[in-house]
Amino acid sequence: MNISLFPPGLSAGAIPPLPRERVVVRGGGCALVALSAGDGIEIHDAEGLQQVLIVAVDADPAVLGLEGPATVGLAAVLEKGGEGSADVARALAARGIAPEALGGHVVLAGEQEAGRRIALLAKGGVHVIVAAPGGPMAPDAQDTATDIAVFIHRAAGNEPPLPAPLAEPKLDLRVPAAEARAYRVKAGDYIQIIDVSGRQCTDFLAFDAAALEKGAEYGLDATTTRTLMGAAYPGPGLHSKYYDERQIPLIEVVRDTVGRHDTFALACSAKYYEDMGYPGHANCTDNFNAVLKPLGIKEKAGWPAINFFYNTAVDHTNALTMDEPWSRPGDYVLLKALTDLVCASSSCADDIDPANGWEPTDIHVRVYDAAENFSKGIAFRMNAEAEPRLTRESAFHPRLSGMTRSFVEYRGFWLPTCFTGEGPIAEYWACREKAAIMDLSPLRKFEVTGPDAELLLQRTVTRDMRKLSVGQVVYTALCYDHGGMIDDATVFRLAPANFRVVCGEEFTGTWLRDKAAEWGLKAFVRSSTDQLHNIAVQGPLSREILSEVIWTGGTQPTIGELKWFRFAVGRLGGPQGPALVVSRTGYTGELGYEIWCHPKDAGALFDAVWAAGEPKGMKPLGLSALDMLRIEAGLVFAGYDFCDQTDPYEAGIGFAVADKDEDFVGKEALARRKANPARKLVGLKVEGNDAVGHGDPLHVGRAQVGVVTSATSSPILKGQIALARIDVAHADVGTRLEIGKLDGLKKRIGAEIVPFPHFDPQKTRVRA
Structure with missing residues (x-):
């Protein structure tokens, strides 16, 4: 095959800088990328051992330098239903292509070290499917499918395509740079406002169409909205609506891939540019006046608008600050019309400051039918380079959502704060006196394997990994060289060279991989968060409840025998039930356990535990009650009780720093800090x-x-x-x-x- 391979650690000068346009193919999933002649893609396997499949959809694979017959059928990959599979299947159906007719070339075999990169150059236009095949991982296994990053290098003059429609659009409208457009939206329909090239602000107006017919203008009112929602601007979830001055909601925010907008200032106006020394400069207010005048809407000297993607904030001195937008190419907000609306969207004309990254570009608007059903989500980025990922529902969400509507975004997942008919106090007492069940699936899980796995962890965590037995769990800290904490974590030892790290930060896995590469260790750090969802059952009756529903084999401890900070491999209900890992760990200060399963088995697990626990007084537990429990027990929380400026001693977990004679990251700084x-x-x-x-x-x-x-x-x-x-x-x-x-x-x-x-x-x- 005519492809380029970049080994890990290649000097930065030998590889072009990474472009802003990127796609993440989730482990077990796939994605569709459109390329024009001269465009190139780089495929990065940051975690190692992941097979990668390339499928040329509408051109001969030779256009990508791929030679020989396709060896893997695409249909088998799509049937597993990984993330992105439905989108790819819909795109193929729109082109009249059956997945069974397509095969792919394996460009990474799944045996490569972490950091391997492949480059492909398109000699002509082609749509490419990139797949990261993989199936379900058992909780006691470590064969997780992992994410693949795809970076797109566009040839000069080739513009990045718009993201694929979320459904069949009723309206597909381009707003050219420094212009505005007006459009009508029916009640219930969805409005997707897309930043085409990234870093571009777009003002948004919406008016009650029925009121306009009667000669009354009722549009979005930022002051009313901020007051009723208790936030600078609404976001997906409970507090998601924009109101007019009558306190009637007109718009609901369904999705937001940026999370940084402006409701403080007017849309840019002639006066702003005149005062800056640019008379006659194009501006959003004049553009709005022009497109709204035919609809009978009165002109304004400055339109109070919702400015999506405009990066403004009020700082601690009460000053209004502004910087470049956070948005990247293809980022969007998805809104739902709560009544018939007349809307207007602009592409901001500001090119005299960072508001649009100094270069105004296009905005695109799509409208979808009310019959569509889109999940709610906020984009979550674990680090600056991460691709945004919309808020996910854990595998336990279908059960919990029947008990409450009070969900908040927590580290990329929807988690309940409290439960209808109970409330935090009742949930708290259930945990202290009987039992409680909670969803902790957002915890990040990493499989650390390979002959140097123990050595990698020995050099990076503060505990002594050589003392950790198979079947044991230990609580530890991970620190930078200066002693400040990266994260806290629990580490499971599954086998002599097999570990599982459970923590809060996605970056923890990246940092461990970087250290393995820096030290030349043969150790793999692969994310298994999407393969392992987990609940905690905590409280004095937790052992009694779980003894009724979890079976363990003769070589494993029973629930009654399981000691503190130990784990067992078991089954739900009996030897033929779904596989589980159960650990005697928790975050409440009570006797308790955490149960880890594949998402496909979460419903059965929850139902079994609930059936055994509810008659004994068990209640569901939300984040509000959990906070009471963990503070009473002195259990620390990242971002509150510790950060990268806090060492483990200052965080109250100095006991987690072992007196080991081997060096580890931060050892010298921690010794100095402990002494002083x-x-x-x-x-x-x-x-x-x-x-x-x-x-x-x-x-x-x-x-x-x-x-x-x-x-x-x-x-x-x-x-x-x-x-x-x-x-x-x-x-x-x-x-x-x-x-x-x-x-x-x-x-x-x-x-x-x-x-x-x-x-x-x-x-x-x-x-x-």
């Missing part, structure tokens, strides 16, 4: 019932000496408690402090440092 501590995590008992929260300053007199990291009202302790990071000079138990509110001086709330954790400090309950 500056701050300490402490527990606070707060006076009164005024709410305190993360970020509130702690004072001794006028001086600020610390900050509240987490706080809650504790039902069992009958008062407000907090975790706080404080200067060691004031960290002794019994020290009295004041929590500053308002500006830190106008209001003070008394607090006292108390033993930490607040509840069950000897961990007798979790060890029971």
Whole structure:
């Protein structure tokens, strides 16, 4: 085959810089990429061991330099239903092509090291399917299918195509750079507003069409919307609507792949450019006046609009700030019309500041029929280079969504905050007194395998991996060279050279892979988050409940025998049931377990546990109740109780730093920090019932000496408690402090440092 192979570690100067246009092919899934003559693609297997299949849809494979017969049928890949399969199947059907008629060339065999890159150059126009084949992974296996990144290098003059329609459009409308267009939308229809080339603002207006017919103008009102939604701008989920001045909702936000917009300022106007020294400059307000005048809508000197993709914010000094948009080519917002609307969209004309990346480009609008059903989602990026991924529903969501509508986006998934008819207090007491079940599927899971797997983890985590037995779990920290924390994690040892890292940050896997490459270790770090969804069953009755539903073989401990921080491989209901991994771990300070399964088995698992637990008083548990439980138990949370400026000692988890004689990342810095501590995590008992929260300053007199990291009202302790990071000079138990509110001086709330954790400090309950 006429393809180029780039080995890992090739010098940056030998490879063109990565373009802004990229597609991520999810493990087990596929994606369609359109290429013109002269365009090139680079296929990156960052994690290693993933097979990659290339299918030329509407041209001879030789146009890509692929030689010989296709060896893998596309239909077999699509039948597995991986992410993107339905989109590819729909695109093929629109072209009248049967998947059975297409075969693919294997360009990566699935035996390559992490970081392998392949380049293909298109000699003519072609639509290319890139597939990352793979099937379901058993919870006790590690053969996970992983993501493949595809970077597109466009030849000079070749524009990136629009993303494929979400469905058959009723309207396909281009808004050229520095222009505006008006259009009508029926109630229930969906409006997709697309940034074609990236970094381009687009103002949006919408008016109640029925009111316009009667001569009344009722359009989107940002002030009303902010007040009713309690946010700078609505987003997908519960608080998703834009209102008019009558407090009637006109638009609902369904999807948002950017998450950074503006509802503060007017659309750009003639006055703005005149004041900047550019009289006569094209502007959105004049463009709107021109397209709305035929509809009988009065002109304005400056239109109050919703400006999608405009990167503005109000900073801590109360100043309105602006920078380049976050949007990339193909990013979009998807809206739903709640009544018949007259709409207008602009492509902002601003080329005198960073608002549009200094170069105005086109905006595209598509309207879809109300009969379509689109999932709700916010784009989630784990790091700056990551492709946005819309909020997912875990495999347990179909069960939980029947119990509540109160979901929030958490690390790329919808998770419940509380449950209808229960509420956080009832959920909390169920966990403390009986049992509770919660969805923790957003936890990131990485399979670490290979002959150097133990050595990689020994050099990167703070615990001593050589002491970890097969079947054991350990809690650890991962740190940068300066001692600041990357993440905390639990590590499972599945076999002598097989580990599973469970953590919060997607970046943790990237960092581990980078370290393996840097040190030349033969160790693979592959994401299995989409292959392993998990629930936690916590509370005094959790052992009794799970003993009824989980079977383990003779070589594995039973649920009754499973010790703290150990795991077992089992089955649901009996030896022929779905495979599970159950660990005696949790995040509540109670006796509890976490159960890991493939998403296809989640419904059966939840139903079995619920059937056994509900008669015993088990309740579902949301994030609000979980926060009460974990703060009482002194369990830290990333972004609140620790960050990359916090070492494990300052985060209250110094016990997770082993005294091992081998070097590991951050060892020298941690030794220095331990010997010369500056701050300490402490527990606070707060006076009164005024709410305190993360970020509130702690004072001794006028001086600020610390900050509240987490706080809650504790039902069992009958008062407000907090975790706080404080200067060691004031960290002794019994020290009295004041929590500053308002500006830190106008209001003070008394607090006292108390033993930490607040509840069950000897961990007798979790060890029971």
